[in-house]
Amino acid sequence: MKPVMQWLDDDAGRRALIAAHPESILVSPDLPLRANLSVLDNIAMIPQYRENLAYDAAADRAWALLGRAGHTDIAFRRDPDLNHEERFVAKLLRALIAAPPVILVDRPGMLLPDLHYPPYLENLLARLEDLPNDCWILDYRWNAPLYPSR
Amino acid sequence: MAFLTPLLTRRGAGLLGTWRIWRDTLRFAGRAIVFACAPSAYNSATRDVVMKQIYFTAWQILPLFTLFAALLSYMLIQIVVSTAAQFGYSEYALELSVRMLVLEILPLLTALFVALRSSSAINTEVALMKIQGEIEALEDAGVDTLRLEFMPRVIGGVVSVLALVTVSSALTLVLAYVAVYGPQPWSLPDFSRVMAKVFDAQIMLGLLLKTLAFGLAVTVIPVAEGLATPRKLFMAPVSVLRGMVRLFFVLMLIEMLSLAYKYT
Numbered sequence: 001m002k003p004v005m006q007w008l009d010d011d012a013g014r015r016a017l018i019a020a021h022p023e024s025i026l027v028s029p030d031l032p033l034r035a036n037l038s039v040l041d042n043i044a045m046i047p048q049y050r051e052n053l054a055y056d057a058a059a060d061r062a063w064a065l066l067g068r069a070g071h072t073d074i075a076f077r078r079d080p081d082l083n084h085e086e087r088f089v090a091k092l093l094r095a096l097i098a099a100p101p102v103i104l105v106d107r108p109g110m111l112l113p114d115l116h117y118p119p120y121l122e123n124l125l126a127r128l129e130d131l132p133n134d135c136w137i138l139d140y141r142w143n144a145p146l147y148p149s150r
Numbered sequence: 151m152a153f154l155t156p157l158l159t160r161r162g163a164g165l166l167g168t169w170r171i172w173r174d175t176l177r178f179a180g181r182a183i184v185f186a187c188a189p190s191a192y193n194s195a196t197r198d199v200v201m202k203q204i205y206f207t208a209w210q211i212l213p214l215f216t217l218f219a220a221l222l223s224y225m226l227i228q229i230v231v232s233t234a235a236q237f238g239y240s241e242y243a244l245e246l247s248v249r250m251l252v253l254e255i256l257p258l259l260t261a262l263f264v265a266l267r268s269s270s271a272i273n274t275e276v277a278l279m280k281i282q283g284e285i286e287a288l289e290d291a292g293v294d295t296l297r298l299e300f301m302p303r304v305i306g307g308v309v310s311v312l313a314l315v316t317v318s319s320a321l322t323l324v325l326a327y328v329a330v331y332g333p334q335p336w337s338l339p340d341f342s343r344v345m346a347k348v349f350d351a352q353i354m355l356g357l358l359l360k361t362l363a364f365g366l367a368v369t370v371i372p373v374a375e376g377l378a379t380p381r382k383l384f385m386a387p388v389s390v391l392r393g394m395v396r397l398f399f400v401l402m403l404i405e406m407l408s409l410a411y412k413y414t
Binding site for chain 1: 193278283286287292
C-alpha cells in the first residue's frame, strides 16, 4: 500500500475529490468508530457483514491486521479509551479490511494532532506495503513543508 | 392580521414536522418488515445483532420480569377470586382472571417494561450514532445500516416481547389454576374447558397481532426517532423524550384498538 499525496487548496476541493471517488473508503475525523464496539469488532464487522464470514474468521483477519500494524494491544479497547494514534490505526484498518481500490486518508493533521504525522504515516503504511489498496493522503497544500522531501 | 402569519407559519411547520416523523416511522417499519421477511437479509453479522438484542431485551431481564409478573398476577387473581366469591360469581373467577391478565394486562405490561428498559436505550444509541456520524461511517465502509444495525433490533425486539408475553402468560395460567382449584391435578378438565372458551381462534389471533404490534412499536419508534435526530449533541435527550412519549401513546392506541375490537 503505497501512499500518494493529493494536495488540496481548500475544503471545496477536498469535498470534490472525495465525491469523485465513491468506490474509495474514507479515513476521516468525521467518520468515527462504532463507540460501543471494541477495535477488533469494529474491524471484524466489515468482512463479517460484507463477506458473510463467521465471527471467529473475521476476528482472526482483524487480529492479523492489528498485528501487522503493531497494535494488538488496542484490540479490546473501545473508541473513548483510545488516543489519536490508536484511533487512527483502528480507522485505517477498518477501511483496509474492506479491500477498496483506494483508501483516502482525509486531513491527517486532524486525525493525528499530537504527532509529526508525515513520518509516522510513512512508517505505518510501510508495514502494510504489500497490501493491494492504493492510499491517497488528502492534505492541504500549506502543510507540504511538513513532509520530508523525496 | 400581522400576528396571524407567523403564528400559522409556526403551527404549519410544527404540523409538517410531526407529519414527517410519522411518515418516516411508517416507512422505516415497512422497510424493516420487508427486510426481515427476506432470507437474503440475514448473514453472520445480522444474526449476531439479533441475538445480542434478544439477550439484552429478553434474556437479561427474564428472572426479574418473571418474578414481578408472577407476583402481580397472583395478587390480581386473588383479588378477582375473592371479589367474585363475595358476589356469588365464583364460577366466573377463572375466566375473568385469565381474560384480564393474559389478554390485556400482561402484554401491555411487557411492552411498557421493554419500552422503559430497551427502547430508551435503543433511542439513545441510534440518536448518538446519528449525531456522531457512526451511521455515515458504516455506510462509507459498504455496510447497509438498515440491514446490519436497525432491522436486527426490530426482529430482536419483536421476538423478545413475544417471548416475555408467552412466559409470563404461561406462568399466570398455572397460578390461576392453583388459586382457583388449589394445588391438585383433578380439575384439569374443568380448567381446559374454560381455557377453550376464552382462547378461541379469533382471540388467539388478536392476541398474537397485538403482541406483534407492541413488539414492532417498542423498536421501530425509538429507531425512527433516533434516525430523525438533527446532528447536534444537545438534541439527544430531546430525541429520547420525544421517542418515549410517542411510544407511550402508540402502545396505548394499540391497546385501545384491541379493546374496542374485542368488546364492542
